[in-house]
Amino acid sequence: MATSMVSLLAIVLLCNFALQPSRAQDFCVADLSSELTPSGYPCKAASSLTSDSFVFTGLEAAGNVSNNIGAAVTPAFSAQFPAVNGLGVSIARLDLAPNGVIPLHIHPAGNEILLVLKGIICAGFISSSNVVYSKTLNVGDVMVFPKGLLHYQINVGKYNAIAFASFSSPLPGLQIVPLSLFASNLPSFVIEKTTFLSDSEVKRLKAFLGGSG
Known part of the structure; x- marks a missing residue:
């Protein structure tokens, strides 16, 4: 009986390995003209690729920090850097003004x-x-x-700060809590009930961040 169970288990494991998809290609540079799927973008034809397809040059320039939060994020995710599609990596540049x-x-x-390249950043x-x-x-x-x-970064120095953030996904996603609450049309009474903030404070934050409702 025991021998039969071991043999059955071996057959199941062999079938499982046989059914595992093999890595049929080295990379999958995103075809941004196609729809994004749960597994990423479809691949461009390898014949259409060049060395430039694997290089991104958009992180050399500082982001515009003239905004309400004094910060800017320049991403190199699949949509900006198609070569990372399907590879499980991506990168972004963070620029923060003083107090940004x-x-x-x-x-x-x-x-x-996160790697700090310039300045002093309080993060957590x-x-x-x-x-x-x-x-x-x-x-x-x-x-x-x-x-x-939940995490954050604050420039606590006197000068602009620069950092580079790497991610374990080409599409890490992003949801900023204050913007979700106060830059949306989520009704004020819902925010007040769920955050215990006063009506006047909710209205002030909505006015500051451009929300409604």
């Missing part, structure tokens, strides 16, 4: 690792147990932010 902030946000589909995240992990980062410091957890 990347507000509390999450990346639902990717872990993040909140675990699902509501424990805060915060650190003041200097040039050369690196901090990781696990997927799906």
